Amino acid sequence: MQPPEAITPRTPARVPVLKQSYRRERGVLALFLAPSVIFLLLTSVYPLLNALRLSFYSWNMMIPFSKPTWYGVGNYTRLLNDPEFWNAVKVTLIFVVAAVTIELLLGMVLALLATSGVHAMGPIRTILLFPLMMTPVVAGVLWRNLYHSQYGVINHLLSLVGIPPQTWLGNPNQALPAVIMVEIWQQLPVAAFVLAAGLASLPVDMYKAAAVDGASRWQTFRMITLPLLKPVILVVLLLRIMDAFKVFDIVFMLTYGGPGQRTQVLSLLIYKTGLKFLQVGQASAMSWLFLGFIFIMSFFFIRELQRGES
């Protein structure tokens, strides 16, 4: 493994003889780039700017033939005073922080176990691949079945040790942890795989030196493994945080935001506001607040990653 490359492309030495040919080919290169750049401009930049424009308008698409009317920052000020919005922010943050923290810790344990001389990496990998590759919608349906309060397997297993049946997804206090559990189950392999790859690539001689010096396992882990693994840990964190913020499918399938609004993450609130109640302006404003937050956060992460590189 090589350290994460983040944003900096490599720059090998130039060969003067070939320079002329290179100059001639710049135009061809532009043609190679053009399809992707034009496509992305039309399909991701334009929609985002369109959403930004709509966020300053009031537009209820429920009313047939209605047109957007200018509303200034009205959507934004309304959102900032909207408890439903703040609830969604809170639920999303709890979801992301809890899921990613547990994934990182458990993933680290699994990765350490897997790289400490176990001779069954093949089967372990295969088993971990199943949740990871499972269609999130299918995972949602499956866990709905497992959590089912009357004939769910989880309640049955608990009854064997004398614990009374729980309502899980229908219980205001259990619903969010239950949803987070499904996310962890699906995404834990990401952390485990990537950290295991990182661990496998660490230099062996450092560990030999530590052993000679009589370092304990914990000391070795704290003083050698963690610092060396930091770039990989950052990559895992960045990826998992970004992806956890995107959560939609499993919440949609498991609870649809309920009970009450206990599991209503931002994505789901935007979906309901914009695509069920067709309050387009309001939903667009929410999208842009969400985006702004994500961009600022990823900016700091990427900067940290690049700093580690140089």
Added chain:
Amino acid sequence: MTTNYRLQKQISTVLLYVVIFIVLVIIAFPVYWLISTSLKPGLESSTYPPTYIPSRLVFDNYVAVLKSENVKFLKNSLIVAVASTFLTTIMGAMAAYALSKTYIAFWIRRALMLWILVTRIFPPITTAIPYYVIIKNLGLADTYAALIITYVSYGLPFVIWLMLGFFQDLPADIEKAAIVDGCSMWQRFRQVVLPLTLPGLAVTAIFAFIFAWNEFLYASILTSFTAKTLPVVISTFISDQYLRWGEMSAMGSMMIIPVMIFALAAQKYLVRGLTFGAVKG
């Protein structure tokens, strides 16, 4: 003292295996449950207490799923996933090839890479509403084109970043030799670079396919019937046919089969794919 140490080591090895085994059982059980439920006869899938081992194995659920109009939706899923994978991989590989050339000004490459990375970062829901409006205005609602455009857009950044890594891994001399032989850029790309990075290309395509195959949000917004894909069908099972766990599990199992085959084939580059090319496992 040495025997003591060896004994201790043996015990800790056994413990290690036991812990790993328990964790794996917990992770694997839901998958086992999905597949075993799909093979249970009749109403056994919703009995209590649940049967952990099916009383007998039958394929009734699969037959039922495949006899209905679901075949059409399966076809939709395949068409959309294959078409978008094809387009994403071709366009993305070309762009990545151009970006791997160091004689493009550094700041242009850097700016493009950052921009492409950013398009991967934003949550899909934030463009869902403009997509919905635009696709509707273009008259593309409920067509394959709507979904293919969306999936290409979401797959491109991923393909570009991943392929860039594979292209950069190629020794530069190979291409220089081809330049000296008078190959045009397109010839070099087609006949030298692509064949050499074929495994990378295949793996990238596999990831693009899995993304399109599993996608639910846009499929549910942009299609209603004609172009509906399998995840949308499965999502409607919940409200309409709450008790048909058997058929639902059969459909869910069918959805993971192709993905698992592909994922196993791409195992070697899994970490690279998962990390957007940042960690080369």
